[in-house]
Structure formats: C-alpha cells, structure tokens
Amino acid sequence: MRAPLRLLVLVSGAGSLLQALIDAEAAGSLAAQVVAVGADREGTTGLERASAAGVPTFVEPVSAHADRATWDRALADRVGEHAPDLVITAGFMKILGPRLLGRWTVLNTHPALLPSFPGAHGVRDALAYGVRVTGSTAHLVDAGVDTGPIIEQRVVAIADDDTEATLHERIKAVEREMLVDVVTAMATGGWQVEGRRVRVGGAVG
Numbered sequence: 001m002r003a004p005l006r007l008l009v010l011v012s013g014a015g016s017l018l019q020a021l022i023d024a025e026a027a028g029s030l031a032a033q034v035v036a037v038g039a040d041r042e043g044t045t046g047l048e049r050a051s052a053a054g055v056p057t058f059v060e061p062v063s064a065h066a067d068r069a070t071w072d073r074a075l076a077d078r079v080g081e082h083a084p085d086l087v088i089t090a091g092f093m094k095i096l097g098p099r100l101l102g103r104w105t106v107l108n109t110h111p112a113l114l115p116s117f118p119g120a121h122g123v124r125d126a127l128a129y130g131v132r133v134t135g136s137t138a139h140l141v142d143a144g145v146d147t148g149p150i151i152e153q154r155v156v157a158i159a160d161d162d163t164e165a166t167l168h169e170r171i172k173a174v175e176r177e178m179l180v181d182v183v184t185a186m187a188t189g190g191w192q193v194e195g196r197r198v199r200v201g202g203a204v205g
C-alpha cells in the first residue's frame with residue numbers, strides 16, 4: 001500500500017478548510033496526512049485547530065523579515081523541515097514566493113469561479129457584479145494571483161437576499177467538500193500537469 005500523501009497546510013484565519021482535512025483524515029477517508037500547519041500570523045483559530053488535533057505548527061510572519069524574498073526563503077525552510085508531498089494554502093492570505101513554489105506543488109481553493117473574480121474579495125466582487133452563479137475553484141498555485149491551472153470547480157447559486165457573509169458561508173461549505181475530494185483524488189491517483197490542464201487520478205503518482 002502506498003504511504004499517505006504528506007500534506008503541509010498554510011493558514012491565515014479561521015481554518016475551517018483545514019478542519020475539513022483534519023476531520024477527513026481522522027475518519028480514514030483522506031489517503032493523506034496533515035503533517036504540519038504553518039501560518040503567517042500568531043493567534044488564529046486555524047492554529048488552534050491544528051494544535052487541538054495534535055498537528056505541529058509554526059508561524060513565519062512577513063514582518064519578521066527585511067523583505068519578501070527573505071520571508072519566502074524562511075518559509076520554504078520551515079516547510080521543508082516537514083518534507084511534505086503537497087502544500088495546501090487554506091485561506092492563506094499571502095502571495096507565495098519563487099523559493100517555495102519552485103520546490104513544491106501548491107494547491108489552493110478560491111471562493112469564486114476563476115478566472116472570474118480573482119484576488120482577496122472574490123465573494124464580494126461576484127455579488128457586486130450581479131452574476132447569478134459563483135462557486136469555488138481548486139487550482140494549482142503559480143506566480144500570479146489565482147492564475148494557476150484549474151483542477152476542479154463547483155457552482156453555488158446566488159440568492160436575491162445574499163450578503164457577502166451568507167454567500168461566503170455557502171461557498172465555504174462546497175469548498176470544504178471539494179478540497180477533501182480533490183486531495184483524496186490526488187493522494188490516491190496522483191496528478192499530471194500539461195500546460196494549463198491538470199489530470200488528477202488514474203495516473204501513476
């Protein structure tokens with residue numbers, strides 16, 4: 001039997017996506033193991049969730065470094081200590097640098113149907129534009145902002161009385177399930193990237 005895929009999860013906030021991974025692992029349905037959780041700030045619920053599950057954590061704030069390049073190298077060193085097979089940004093609100101991206105495949109989920117509404121306000125921007133459907137996108141991270149190759153997308157309908165908060169909550173419910181499904185598929189079937197196309201599962205990983 002193949003060893004479980006080693007996941008390192010980066011968080012900045014509430015960490016409900018992280019919790020979904022931890023819960024799926026505990027239920028034995030993930031085929032992967034969260035080996036460590038990193039954050040760019042202290043005192044977040046995401047870090048508390050990791051500690052409660054007995055997962056090692058570390059914090060590497062940008063402000064502790066002279067510039068982004070030094071932070072990128074420090075973060076990559078911290079990540080490397082845990083020898084992950086896959087890095088996941090789960091509500092991680094910093095743009096990753098070349099050192100980290102050059103060493104690991106990084107999976108992100110974004111709360112909109114990319115390439116529409118990239119950036120930090122994907123939910124708010126979709127609502128303001130007036131689209132009737134939005135959703136969540138699982139994609140690999142490249143040097144741009146939410147521009148990497150797309151793995152999967154799930155749709156959420158927008159209701160007339162939605163606020164940013166109600167819509168984001170419904171998107172996050174879909175996003176948590178999608179993240180667990182995508183990680184499970186990557187862990188069991190491997191993945192291949194050809195240009196902008198990603199094939200998950202069925203491959204010899």
Ligand code: GRF
Nearest residue numbers: 013014015016017091109111
């Ligand atoms: C998710 O919607 C993610 O896509 C966005 O921030 C949210 C993170 O939620 N970038 P949580 O911190 O995992 O609860």
